[in-house]
Amino acid sequence: MGRAPCCDKANVKRGPWSPEEDTALRNYVQKHGTGGNWIALPHKAGLKRCGKSCRLRWLNYLRPDIKHGGFTEEEDYIICTLHQNIGSRWSVIASHLPGRTDNDVKNYWNTKLKKKLAVLANSAHVTTNNYTQLSTSTSPVPGIKSRNHVNCFSTPIDKSLDGASSIETGSGCNVESQKLYSDSNQFPVLGLKEISDFGVRANSYGVSSSSFPVDNSCISLSGNGYGEADTFLVDMGYGSAYDLLHGYSSQEKILEVAPGLANFSYSKLLASAETKPHGLHQSITL
DNA sequence: AAGAACCGCAACCGCTCTGGG
């Protein structure tokens, strides 16, 4: 026996909403609110619709603060970053995008962004950028062991950044790991730095992303327009920071995971630079 | 010009979560 339906499907209208229905629902909600009871709402509003359908219509289309239209580059960036870190938790991702609904974000990801990233991944000369979660067996940095999805990308940090600015660095730079690094004197590793050294504030989403702040002692961007940058974020892909916190927190261990860091040089990387939408920094794809 | 293929998005479905009794 299946689950009981949430409403009498024989007596409710389905399919696209008419302008009259939209008006009735909008007027009712604006006047009375939802009352915390969507099941009873359609009857009160004089609608022959399922409560769930009303809720969806309101949340995804009729709400006054809904933003319609194309997604910006900045929104792309946020979606990609969060999707990398937390997966398809659309409601959480949407909560970071004012005016966007989970349905919007989900549709956008499935119809456009996913394909866009696939094209980017295929066109990358060396590897993909860290927007993707490819289960690739090829490693972006020579010698890095293939893990669940090890992709690497760097972000030159502009030292003129406002100190109050926030860069998503994942838990690789969160307070807990920074403390661990500094307490155990691990920072000499390859120019690994504390994010706060650069005058920017790490913004941890409480996820296992993995951006390492480093100085230019291990990175050279000469010849590709970034030679003047002396601080960078290097993102090793989801999971690496977690490892640093749980057993890979020594230089030997780091090199075990990523031996390529020992002679890591960006100078050999292609200058497939793109301007990041928020204007805080730029990134290159390794 | 017409049919096929593709695309984007609104809406639905069914499962999980949550809170009140």
Added chain:
DNA sequence: CCCCAGAGCGGTTGCGGTTCT
């Protein structure tokens, strides 16, 4: 605790519009 109704969520579908052949 347990149960259940309702809310919330993510995956999927269906359809209208657009582009391609």
